[in-house]
Amino acid sequence: MGPIPRNYLMRRLGIFFLTIFLAATIIWLIPRLAPGDPITAMIDRMTRTAGYVENSDIIIEGWKERFGLNDPLPVQYVRYLGNMLTLDFGYSLAYFPTTVSQLIAQALPWTLGLLLIAVTITFLIGNFLGAILAWSSTPRLFKYLIPAAMIFTSIPSILAALFLLYIFSFLLNWFPMLGSYELGVTPGLNLEFIGSVIKHGTLPALSVILVSFGYWALGMRGMMITIEGEDYMHLARAKGLKSFYILYRYMVRNAILPQITALAITLGTLVSGQILVEYIFAYKGMGTVIYDAILNQDFAVIQGTSFMLIVMTAMAVLIIDLIYPLIDPRISHGGK
Amino acid sequence: MSTVETTPETVAAEAPADDGQLKRTMGRFNQWDTPWLNPKLLTGAAIIGIILLLGVLGRFLWDTDLAYTASSPLNLPPPGFVNTRGQEGIWEHPLGTENSGRDMLAVIILGAPNSFLIGVVAATVGMGIGIVLGFTAGFLGGWVDELIRLISDVTITIPSLMVLIVIQSALRQVDISTMALLIAAFSWPSPTRLIRAQVLSMRESGYVQMAKLSGSSTRDIMFREMMPNLIPYLFASFIGNATGAILAAVGLETLGLGPQRVPTLGGTIYDAIQSAALLRNMWWWWGIPTLLLATMFIGLLFINLGFDEIANPRLRRSSQ
Numbered sequence: 001m002g003p004i005p006r007n008y009l010m011r012r013l014g015i016f017f018l019t020i021f022l023a024a025t026i027i028w029l030i031p032r033l034a035p036g037d038p039i040t041a042m043i044d045r046m047t048r049t050a051g052y053v054e055n056s057d058i059i060i061e062g063w064k065e066r067f068g069l070n071d072p073l074p075v076q077y078v079r080y081l082g083n084m085l086t087l088d089f090g091y092s093l094a095y096f097p098t099t100v101s102q103l104i105a106q107a108l109p110w111t112l113g114l115l116l117i118a119v120t121i122t123f124l125i126g127n128f129l130g131a132i133l134a135w136s137s138t139p140r141l142f143k144y145l146i147p148a149a150m151i152f153t154s155i156p157s158i159l160a161a162l163f164l165l166y167i168f169s170f171l172l173n174w175f176p177m178l179g180s181y182e183l184g185v186t187p188g189l190n191l192e193f194i195g196s197v198i199k200h201g202t203l204p205a206l207s208v209i210l211v212s213f214g215y216w217a218l219g220m221r222g223m224m225i226t227i228e229g230e231d232y233m234h235l236a237r238a239k240g241l242k243s244f245y246i247l248y249r250y251m252v253r254n255a256i257l258p259q260i261t262a263l264a265i266t267l268g269t270l271v272s273g274q275i276l277v278e279y280i281f282a283y284k285g286m287g288t289v290i291y292d293a294i295l296n297q298d299f300a301v302i303q304g305t306s307f308m309l310i311v312m313t314a315m316a317v318l319i320i321d322l323i324y325p326l327i328d329p330r331i332s333h334g335g336k
Numbered sequence: 337m338s339t340v341e342t343t344p345e346t347v348a349a350e351a352p353a354d355d356g357q358l359k360r361t362m363g364r365f366n367q368w369d370t371p372w373l374n375p376k377l378l379t380g381a382a383i384i385g386i387i388l389l390l391g392v393l394g395r396f397l398w399d400t401d402l403a404y405t406a407s408s409p410l411n412l413p414p415p416g417f418v419n420t421r422g423q424e425g426i427w428e429h430p431l432g433t434e435n436s437g438r439d440m441l442a443v444i445i446l447g448a449p450n451s452f453l454i455g456v457v458a459a460t461v462g463m464g465i466g467i468v469l470g471f472t473a474g475f476l477g478g479w480v481d482e483l484i485r486l487i488s489d490v491t492i493t494i495p496s497l498m499v500l501i502v503i504q505s506a507l508r509q510v511d512i513s514t515m516a517l518l519i520a521a522f523s524w525p526s527p528t529r530l531i532r533a534q535v536l537s538m539r540e541s542g543y544v545q546m547a548k549l550s551g552s553s554t555r556d557i558m559f560r561e562m563m564p565n566l567i568p569y570l571f572a573s574f575i576g577n578a579t580g581a582i583l584a585a586v587g588l589e590t591l592g593l594g595p596q597r598v599p600t601l602g603g604t605i606y607d608a609i610q611s612a613a614l615l616r617n618m619w620w621w622w623g624i625p626t627l628l629l630a631t632m633f634i635g636l637l638f639i640n641l642g643f644d645e646i647a648n649p650r651l652r653r654s655s656q
Contacts, residue, residue, distance in 0.1 A: 015486065019493045026499055031506030154637030155630045156583050158590055162605070162614075162626050170614055177614075265492065269580075272497035276587050280609070294505050294591055302505050306498040313495050 008325070016318045023310045024084045027303055028077060062091070089304030094296035100304035103289055108308070110180055111285035114201055115274055118208040119263075126213035127259060130220025131252050134228070137243045153214030157273035161207035161280040168203060175203050180284040200283070207277045212270065219262050223255035257328040264320040271313050377642025383635030387448055387628065394445030403442035403599050408433045414440075414620050432620040435611045438599075440624055447599040448628060450512060451589070454600075455582030457516035462523030462581070463574050469524065470531025471558055474539065484532070488525035496522035497587050504593040512595050515588070519581045527573045534569060538562050568647035575640045579633065586629060601625040 071079075083089065089100035129149070132138050152160070169177040181187065181196040227233065227250070236246045278287025286305050293301035394400070412433040413419045415426060431440035473484040500518055504510055510518075538544055538561075547561045588594050589602025590609070608614075608622035 015489050015493070018486070019490045022490055023494050023499060027502040030503045151634055151637065154579070154633040156586060156633065158587065158605075159626050159630050159633075162622060166614060166619065166623070170617070268493065268495035268497075269583075271495050272584075272587060275497070276590065279591065290501060291591060294501070294593065297505075299506065303502055306502045309498050310494055314493050317493050 005325075009322070012318060012321050016314055019314045020311055021081075023314075024081060024307060025077075027307065028080050031299075032073070084307060087308070089307070090300045092293075092301050093298045094292070094301070100301050103301060104286070104305055104308050107284060107286045107289045107305070108312075110283060111274065111278065111287070111309075112312075114204055114208075114278070114283065114285060115271065117201070118205045118274065119270060121205070122209045122213045123216055123259075123263065125209070126216025127220045127252075127256060129213065130217035131224060131247065131255070133217060134221045134224030135243075135247050135251070137247075150214040150218060152210050153212065153218070155211050156276075157207050157211045158276040158280060160211045161204070161277045164203050164207055164210075165280060176200055178282040200281075204274075204277050204281045204283050207280075208270070208274055211273070212266075215266065216259060216262075219259055220255055223258055224251050227251050227254050257324075260320060260324060260327070264317045264324075267316055267320075268313050271309055275309070371646045374642040374645055376638045376645065380635045380638025380640070380642060383631060383638065384452075387632055387635070388452065391445055391449035391452075394441075398441055398445055400442045400446055403438055403446050408437045408439045411435060411616075411618065413618070417620075419618065420616055431624055432618075434604075434607065434618070434621045435613075436607075440620060443599045443604055444601070444624060444628060447601045447604060447625065448632075450595070450598055451582060451585060451601045451629070452632065454512055454516045454519065454585040455578040457513065458519040458523055458581035458585075459574055459578035461517065461520035462577050463527050463570070465520075465524035466527025466573070467531060467570075469528040471535055473528070474532045474535025475554070475558070481532075484528065488528045491522060492525040492529075494522070497584055500584060500588055501591065501593060504588055509597075510593075510595055512598065515585060515595060516581070519584050522584075523577045523581055527570075527577065530569060530573050531566065534566055535562060538565065568643055572640060572643035572647055575636055575643060579636045579640070582632070582636075601629050 087101055089104075092098050092100055092103055095103070132142060165177065168174045176182070176199060180200050181193060182200075185193050185196045187193055233246070233250060236250050241250075275285075275287035275290060277283070278285040279291040282288055286309060290302060290305050292298070293305065408429055411419055411421070412423060412426065412429050414430060414432045415424070417432075418424055429439050429441070431444065433439050434443075469484050469488070473481040496519070499522070503518060504515070507514070544557060544561055547557050552561070585594065585600075586602040586605075589600050590605045592603075592606045592610070594600050594603045594606070596603070602625075604625045605622050608618070608625075611621075613619075613621040
C-alpha cells in the first residue's frame with residue numbers, strides 16, 4: 001500500500017477527461033452531420049404548432065438565442081462544451097420552463113440508489129456463488145444448480161423486467177406495476193414511504209440482480225480456477241490447512257480483487273441495463289426521463305440526461321481505478 | 337461438463353488425478369476427440385440455427401405480407417386462448433395478432449433475422465477494426481501502442497447505449513445498416529485489447545522467435561503463426577461482441593429508436609408497451625418476441641461458453 005503513483009494518477013485523470021470530452025463531442029457532432037439538424041427540426045415542429053402553444057414565440061426565440069444558430073459552428077461548439085461543463089443543459093421543451101438540470105436532479109437520486117443497491121447485492125451474491133462453484137468441497141448438487149442460474153445472465157435485464165412485471169405484478173399482484181412509490185404517500189423519513197419505496201424498488205432491482213449475478217459468478221469461478229493451479233495452493237494443502245480456511249484466506253481474497261476491475265469495465269453496461277428497466281417499470285429515475293423525452297422529441301433532455309449518465313459512469317470508473325491500487329498490493333503502476 | 341473433451345495437452349500439462357482418468361482420456365484419442373466438437377458450442381449453434389431457419393424458411397412457408405398493418409383481424413390471441421373481449425384465437429393466426437392487425441408469426445419471421453443481423457454486422461465491423469488495431473498496437477509498440485490503448489480505454493468507459501440514444505433520437509429514421517455501424521463504433525475496444533494482449537505474449541513465444549529467425553516476413557508471422565492460435569479467442573470475442581451489439585440494438589428498439597420501416601423483435605416489444613399490452617393481458621404480443629430474444633441470448637451464451645472451453649483447456653477440466 002502507498003500513495004497512488006503520479007504517472008498513473010495523471011493517466012487515469014487524462015482518460016476521465018478525454019472520455020467526457022469525446023462523449024460530449026460525439027453527441028454534439030453526429031446530430032449535426034446528419035441531414036436535418038435536430039434543433040431546426042424541433043423549432044420547425046414548434047412553429048407548426050405555434051398557434052396552440054402559449055408563449056410559443058418566446059420559447060422559439062429563446063431557443064434560437066440559446067443555441068446561437070446564426071453563429072459559426074466552432075463558436076457553437078465551444079459554447080456547447082462550456083454549457084456541458086457547467087451542467088447547463090438548457091430547458092426541457094415538454095416541461096418548459098423546467099430546466100434539464102432540474103429534471104436530472106429529481107431523477108438521479110432514484111437511479112443512483114437503485115443502482116447502488118442492485119450492484120452491491122449482485123456483487124456479493126455473484127462472487128459468493130462463484131467461489132462456491134470452484135471450491136472442491138462444495139456438494140455436487142450445487143454444481144448442477146449454478147450453471148442453470150448462469151443462463152439468466154445471458155438474458156438482457158429489460159426482458160427479465162418484462163417477465164417479472166408480468167408474473168409478480170400482473171398475475172400474482174404481489175408488487176405494484178408502476179412508479180417508485182405510492183401516489184398518496186408523502187416522501188420523507190417515515191415508515192410508510194420507505195416501505196412503499198422498497199415495494200416499488202424490489203422488482204426493478206431484481207431484474208438487474210437476476211441478469212448480472214452470473215457474470216460475477218463466472219468471473220469469480222474463472223479466477224478461482226486459475227488460483228487453484230498456483231504453487232501456494234499446493235503448499236497450503238500440504239500444510240494440511242482446513243479446506244474452508246484455504247477457500248477464504250488463499251482463494252477468495254486473491255480472486256476478488258480482479259473482480260473489482262471487472263466492475264469498472266462493466267459499469268457502463270449495468271447503467272444502460274438499468275435505464276431500460278426503469279423505463280419498463282416507469283420508475284422515477286433517469287430511464288423514465290429519457291423515455292418521456294424520446295416520446296416528446298425533447299432533444300435537450302435526451303442530450304443532458306445521457307451526458308450526465310456518461311459523466312457519472314466515467315466518474316465511478318475513475319474512483320474504482322484509483323482505489324484499486326490501494327487495496328491490491330500486487331499491482332504496481334510503474335511502466336504497465 | 338465431462339471428460340470427453342479433455343485433450344492430450346491438458347493431460348500432459350496437469351498430472352492426472354488418478355490412473356482411471358488417464359486411461360479414459362487416452363482411449364478417446366481419435367479423430368472425434370477434437371475440442372471443436374464441444375457440446376456447449378453445438379447446443380448454442382443449434383439454438384441460433386433454429387431461430388435463423390425460422391427466419392429463412394418462414395418466408396417461404398408463411399405469408400409475410402401479414403406483417404403489415406391491418407392485414408389481419410385485431411388483438412386475436414393464439415388458438416386455444418381467449419382475449420379480454422372474449423374472442424377466441426384462430427389457426428389462420430397461430431401466434432395471434434396485435435393491436436394494429438399484424439400477424440405475430442409473420443412479424444417474428446421478419447423480425448428475428450433483423451435483430452440478429454444488426455448484431456452480426458456490428459460485431460464483424462468491430463472485430464475487423466479490433467484485429468487491425470490490436471495487431472498494430474501489439475507489433476509496433478511505442479507511441480502507436482500508447483495511442484491505441486488510450487483511445488480504447490476511453491471508448492470502453494463510455495456507456496455506449498447513452499450515446500446511441502442521443503444519436504438515434506437526433507437521426508429519427510435509421511435503417512438496419514446505419515444502426516449496425518453506429519453500434520460497431522463502440523464494439524471494437526474489447527477485441528482490440530484482447531488481441532493486443534495475445535500478440536504481446538505470443539511475440540515472445542518460441543515459435544514466433546523461431547519464425548523470425550528463419551526470416552519469415554511480418555505478415556507471415558502475423559497470419560500464419562499467430563492468427564491460427566488466436567482463432568478460438570477471436571470467435572469467443574466475436575460472439576461476445578455480437579451479443580453486446582444485439583443487446584444494444586434491442587435496447588434502442590424497445591425505446592422506440594430502432595428501424596421503423598422493418599419489423600424487429602425489440603420494436604414489437606416497444607409497440608406492445610406503448611399499447612399497454614401487459615395490462616390488456618395480451619401476453620402473446622410482448623411475450624413471444626421477448627421469449628424469442630431470450631432464447632437467442634441463451635444460444636449465444638452457449639456458443640460463447642463453448643469457445644471459452646476451446647480456448648482455455650483448464651475450464652474443460654474444471655467443469656467436471
